[in-house]
Amino acid sequence: QSALTQPASVSGSPGQSITISCTGTSSDVGGYNYVSWYQQHPGKAPKLMIYDVSNRPSGVSNRFSGSKSGNTASLTISGLQADDEADYYCSSFTSSNTLKVFGTGTKVTVL
Amino acid sequence: QVQLQESGPGLVKPSQTLSLTCTVSGGSISSDDYYWSWIRQPPGKGLEWIGYIHHSGTTYYNPSLKSRVTTSVDTSKNQVSLNLSSVTAADTAVYYCARRLFGGHHMDVWGKGTTVTVSS
Numbered sequence: 179q180s181a182l183t184q185p186a187s188v189s190g191s192p193g194q195s196i197t198i199s200c201t202g203t204s205s206d207v208g209g210y211n212y213v214s215w216y217q218q219h220p221g222k223a224p225k226l227m228i229y230d231v232s233n234r235p236s237g238v239s240n241r242f243s244g245s246k247s248g249n250t251a252s253l254t255i256s257g258l259q260a261d262d263e264a265d266y267y268c269s270s271f272t273s274s275n276t277l278k279v280f281g282t283g284t285k286v287t288v289l
Numbered sequence: 290q291v292q293l294q295e296s297g298p299g300l301v302k303p304s305q306t307l308s309l310t311c312t313v314s315g316g317s318i319s320s321d322d323y324y325w326s327w328i329r330q331p332p333g334k335g336l337e338w339i340g341y342i343h344h345s346g347t348t349y350y351n352p353s354l355k356s357r358v359t360t361s362v363d364t365s366k367n368q369v370s371l372n373l374s375s376v377t378a379a380d381t382a383v384y385y386c387a388r389r390l391f392g393g394h395h396m397d398v399w400g401k402g403t404t405v406t407v408s409s
Binding site: 181210212214216222223224225226229230235267269270271275276277278279280281282283 | 328335336337338341349351352353385393394395396397399400401402
């Protein structure tokens with residue numbers, strides 16, 4: 179089971195919106211609504227930002243939103259802020275015997 | 290609220306067994322509602338799922354590690370343990386434990402992680 183494919187980096191200016199893609203297959207992203215997104219600041223543990231494609235946990239800003247089309251899921255950050263600068267990982271359930279797969283990770287830079 | 294804390298040796302010799310513990314506070318590890326997960330992250334690299342364990346003893350492991358991984362639950366200590374045998378330098382990583390909802394596939398609470406280096 180290969181990792182889900184994410185762009186290595188995405189950047190934007192404060193206040194702008196950016197979108198991070200996460201591409202898998204029909205065995206994972208495309209086949210199930212079990213895509214989640216994690217934010218990781220340097221030296222810190224990952225933090226759950228989105229689960230089940232588009233649901234936000236309590237306490238996560240509504241500037242973060244998720245969606246899916248076919249085999250590609252997306253995380254959109256609107257009103258970009260300095261603290262959004264971090265690594266972001268998608269993840270999905272997979273019907274392969276691996277069961278769970280993470281994305282390659284995307285570094286978000288706030289210009 | 291629930292907190293998770295990983296602990297264990299920071300240095301392990303090649304071919305030996307890596308042993309880590311995750312202590313859960315603010316909640317019961319015996320809850321039917323959760324699986325307890327192990328995830329690792331090699332230096333400068335992405336996240337890799339290791340496995341899940343439920344207090345009932347049900348386990349799921351990443352096939353790439355399955356032959357070397359064992360996990361267990363100690364309900365009296367509210368702890369989950371990870372053993373990874375025959376380690377090599379490729380097992381050097383930050384190891385995280387995390388909570389996964391029984392009916393879901395996301396990890397909603399994470400420990401801070403513990404760094405393990407494999408070196409002689």
